[in-house]
Amino acid sequence: WLGGEGDGWERGPYWIDGLLPLAYLLDDQQLKDKVQPWIAWSLSHQAESGYFGPIPFETTPEPEPGLQKTPRRDWWPKMVMLKVLQQYYTATGDERVITLMSNYFRYQLNELPHTPIDHWSLWGNRRAGDNMMVVYWLYNITGEAFLLELAELIQQQAFPWERLFLNQDCYEEKHDPWHYSRVVKRYPYDQAQLDNLCIKQYGSFHTVNLAQGIKKPLIYFQQHPDSLYLRAVKQAFRDIRKYHGQPQGMYGGDEPLHGPAPTQGVELCSVVEMMFSLEKMMAITPEIQFMDHLEKLAFNALPAQIDADFQTRQYMQCANQVEISRRARNFYQDVGHQGTDICYGVLTGYPCCTCNMHQGWPKFTQSLWHATTGNGLAALVYAPSRVKARVGAGEGVEVEIHEQTTYPFSDTITFVLTTPRTVDFPFHLRLPAWCTQAEIRLNGQAWAQQAGNQIVVIDRSWQDQDRLQLILPSAITYSRWMDYSVAIEKGPLLYALKVEAEKKWVENPDHYGNYYELSATSDWNYALIENYLQQPARHFQLQRQAMNDYPWTLEAAPLRITTRAVKLPHWKLYNGMPGPLPWSPPRLQLQGWQLQTVELVPYGCTSLRISEFPTVWFDELEQ
Structure with a gap:
């Protein structure tokens, strides 16, 4: 090049x-x-x-490392x-x-x-x-x-992604290992093989290919606006969630699709490519789920997989990981990569992610603002930013909007407009699906209250220094995952158990390079109380602390949630990972169990964590 x-x-x-x-x-x-x-x-x-x-x-050159x-x-x-x-x-x-x-x-x-x-x-x-x-x-x-x-x-x-996404009757028995690379390799495709490929199968698709390919139906939709293409993409997301999903917005795949266990790997290239696909799709069709999903990845999966100084990264992250060490795990590629897939390094696992990870934040920033019909502007995902744009009829007027916020660590976003003269244009705002009722204020006065899961339009004459405030209240909620485990969420943020760690730097002479390992110095094998999930506002307490310039570390986490949990002595470390999730929730008597206060922090601030929790039900506890 x-x-x-x-x-x-x-x-x-x-x-x-x-x-x-x-x-x-x-x-x-x-x-x-x-x-x-x-x-x-x-x-x-x-x-x-x-x-x-x-x-x-x-003539074919001699190979060189790297x-x-x-x-x-x-x-x-x-x-x-x-x-x-x-x-x-x-x-x-x-x-x-x-x-x-x-x-x-x-x-x-x-x-x-x-x-x-x-x-x-x-x-x-x-x-x-x-x-x-x-x-x-x-x-x-x-x-x-x-x-x-x-x-x-x-x-x-x-590759006919839209057809494969709509395959619901494909054979579920195993074919060749990681068979996506052994069949359907070349155009023209074998139609019988296509009929036997679908997302529900383990090993059916390479996870980065899936992250990139998921947008193709909607890219083509621009030339052929058939509802089939949008239907196919939505079905793909439903099947990914059901058969391989993890609560940070990604899916188990290390490198082929590998099921929903929270100890299956998620490749960093998959994260940034899925973000890019969502960014392109939301510019084509105004589906709130694409915008919400993009924020889920940007504020959870992305920062968790890259070190704060951007000097190291993980090839694979896991929803539950309590030891970062060099050993072969239950990943497709880990033996081939000599057990380095989960280690924080530059060359650990495979170097593609070191090159590709940089697109994550810049392209997310590119996607904060969009032009709209009617010569307007749309803010579809949120982060502190400034934008200059020409809006209004005719030649328009160049305006600047300053978006002031600490979102996703706060619920309030303020837009301050600078314009040389009054100008009419529509301003579009996304209200996330997780927000039951948003509040919009204009120059300090209540303007509207609107239900979430929609885009609202404020079409008016705008003046210099107008201030538009968007308030997106969110509740602490939970979602269900593998074996009825639960994940704790608030707004776009996923929360994970705070696990203290000891760090060890490893000078490594082989071609995987230097890396560091982490071992847990605090307990991690906790179950949440199923009774308390019935009233999260009562049993989960949110705490705030001042936010610094880089909030994505354990020490700097601006938000924390405390709740009560019990330790499960039978849930132990297995091959450097949390053992299989205990089935949830067993119905128990409180006698003999000790309730302890545990602290949860935003997933993106963690390196070691539990984000899919087993639960237990105690008959004596109130809800």
Whole structure:
């Protein structure tokens, strides 16, 4: 990707895909300088045929540790670089991007009929929605009809995710281990094999492919607005939740889908790619569940898997993890990675996540604000930010809105408008499904109270320094998971048991590099009281502390919940993980059990944790 014999596949584009938006959002020249050689080489080295990217080798080179030199012609990594160039154009308006994409997409239209999207790797067909997404983006700029023809060709060759999501009668018996990679590999697909693939099967899909592929039906929906595509995506999310779900918003899959146990791994690439898919889908269709789900991932799964200084990360996280150590666990890949999948490092597990994790926060930031019909603005997910936008009829007026909040650690979001003159425009606000009744205040006065799970529109004449306040009250609630375990939630935040830890840095000479381990120094084997779940407001107490600049650590956690629990002596450590969840809830007599106060903190602040709790019922306790 820089013209030499180095990286020629996905890792370089992965890194730039997060670095570029970070550089331009922060207007950081040092970061822009890091990005520029990658952009410049691609823009200045397009072949006459329209091909762009790494120059193919005449002879296969010798491998080097850490470098993926081939396959250089693969369609898949170019999909990532197309996303990079799309963002670069959005930031700079550099017309060379439009020229490169137009030429490349004509090249694809000519080549794909005899060199299909999965000719070099199956990743191309699984992730073809990313290619299609940029084709549509370019069409909205140039209007060239051949782009719609190309999108149809990509749809024809792409993995038929929408069909597979709607498969409800597929065979549930096991096929080959991790059979997604052993069958249905190439276009044209075997129709009988397609009929036997569905989400409910263990091992049916690679989890990162699923995270990326889940948006493809709605990407194509833009050209063919058939309700089937939205129905397929919603069914996929229901099946993921039922058969593989974890309460931080992800699913067990290490690397294939691997069921709902809270000790199954969740790959970091899956987290950031699912976030990106949700960001793209919510821009196409105003489904509140996509926006709520995006916040669930951003405020729980993402910060929990990356160290506070961004120097290490986990390849795999688990909803319940009480020991971070190098040993083989019940993950598909862990033996192949010599037991490093759960360790915090740079190269532990597999290096793709080190390159790809950077897109998480910058792209979430990109998705805070959206333009709307009627020349308005929409705030669809919430975080402290500033946006400049041209709103209103005709040439419009450039306004700035300052979003002031400590959300998700508070319920209140304030928008302060700066405008050179009065301007009429609609302002859209998402009210999450978990909020039973939101309050909207304008310049200190009550404006409306609205039920959650909708988008409300405030369409009015706006003046300089108008203040719009959105209050999203939330209650402490619980959800049910594997073996009737429970997860404690409040608003977009999942809560987990606070587990103290001892940290050990390991100098490791092999190719997995240095890493650190954590061992629990406090008890973790607690069950919550089932009786108390009937009235959470009475038995779970929320406590607040001042918030610092980086709240995602155990020490800095701004919110804490205390409640009473009992220790289960028979629930023990097994192979470095919590043993199988005890079935919930057994009905017990209180005699012989000691109720103890336990502390829960936001999941994103934890490294060791229990977030899926067993429960017990005591006949003598009130509800």
